[in-house]
Amino acid sequence: MAGQEKHYFARGNTAVGLYTLYDSVLNGLDTVFVINGQTGSGTSQLLAQLAEAWRSNDWTKHYIHETLDNERLEGIILEEPRIGVIDGNAWSADPILEGTEIRLLDAIQALREGLLEEAEDVTTGQDAEMAVLYKKAYDSFLKTLRIHDEWEKFYIDNLDRGSANRITSEFADEYLIPVGTKKAIIKHRFLGAATWQGAVDYVPNLTETLRTRIFVKGRPGSGKSTMFKKLAKEAEARGIDTEIYHCGFDPNSLDMLIFPELSLAIFDSTAPHEHFPTREGDSILDVYELAIREGTDEAYAEEIAEIRGRYTSSMKNSIAVLSDVKRIRDEIWEAYDTAIDPAAMKALAGQIIQQIEVLTNSAALSED
Incomplete structure (x- = not known):
């Protein structure tokens, strides 16, 4: 049975x-394999091979997606054996985790040396071009966030803080039972x-096995993130394990809390991650x-419509710049892909699988 x-x-x-x-995602793991080296798309290819090798086993797998292109992976965590495999370019140049064994792997060994030099020559200057575009994005x-702040102010100014606090405390008393x-x-x-294609979320996947899901509706500035921050703090004080999910646009804002021991999730279910109840155990909390x-x-309909228009236009511009980043990165990766030795890349995946089999006394990949 697949996990x-x-x-x-x-x-x-x-x-x-x-x-x-x-650092938080990987904290608590026993072993982390870090794949270092400029390989173009080679690292994501390797991770895809590992994902396929482990697909049918009963471990819980965490697939960590690339933030520019979510169709690619930059990491995998095997939950039960407490093992991670991470793209070193995505994590850190000098990875350190207290109490975790770090095993460094050099993916350069999977590239043909002469072709690697050609790829480096072809892509000269493109990394700098990407850096400029990232800054622009x-x-x-x-700029888009500042427009969003304007939007929020209408609702912040009309928020009944007493009611907001009561909603939070009632939720904690009803659901956050240690x-x-x-x-x-x-x-x-x-x-x-x-x-590069716009906002992507994994709310349905992350909450599908939970017994209770609270879909929080509202408006920008209606207190959703503040409520989540207070609930997270209260859950920690009560000794309740909590998965805190940050906003992919403003990381200082929170979008979802999952309490695995309670089989419970509460999340912001407004655009760009708008979802609706579909089954028993789902309910809406409209703040x-x-x-x-x-x-x-109604009182500010005209002003809000104007701000919403500017916000949408600015966000589209931001995403368009990320699309330019991806175009250039694809050109770089295409050059490096010509240097990849598929057999050597498969062998590197096999090395990782073999080491994990030793660590877990398992056989994750059957013989070809």
Whole structure:
């Protein structure tokens, strides 16, 4: 029986730049394999081979997606054996995790030396061009966030904070019931990201096995993120393990909390990650109806429509710049792909699988 698969991001192209949560994502693992070296798409190819090799086993697999192109992986975590395999270019130049064995692997060995030099010559200057475009994208995201701040102000100014606090405390008292006396384990991740194709999220996947799902509706500035921050703090104080999912646009904002021991999730279910109840155990919590002064939408309809238009236009511009980044990166990767030795790449995947078999006393990949 195949184990559960979880999909999320560990990094984000955000309004404050490239933001990483890898240290939290990888914290607590016993062993992390770090794949170093410029290989074009080789690392994601290797991770895809590993994902396929482990697809039918009963481990819970965490698939960490690339923030620019979510169709590619930059990491895999095997939950039960507490093992991770990570693209070193995505994580850190000098990876350190307390209590974790780091095994460094050099993917350059899977490239043909002469062709590697040709690839480096062909791509000269393109990394610098990508860096300029990334900065342009981040500047555009920041501009978009400032427009979003204008949008939020209408609702912040009309928020009944007493009602908002009551909603939070009632939720905590009803749902956050400790399952024992212990220190809480806290994990930070991104449920979604701003990719070259726009916003992508994995809310349905991350919540599909949970008994209770609370879909929070509202408006920008209606107190959703503040509520999540208070609930996360309260859960930690009560010793309840919590997965904290940050906003892929503004990492200082929270979009979802999952409490695995309680089989419970509460999440912001508004655009760009809008979802609706589909089964028993799902319910809607509308903070606009419960905590915002009645008639706020109607009173500021014209002003809000103008701001929404500017926000949408600015966000489209930001995504368009990321599309330019991907185009250039694809050109770089295409050059490096010509240097990849497929047999050597498969052998490297086999080395990782073999080492993990030794660590776990398992046979994850059958003989060809």
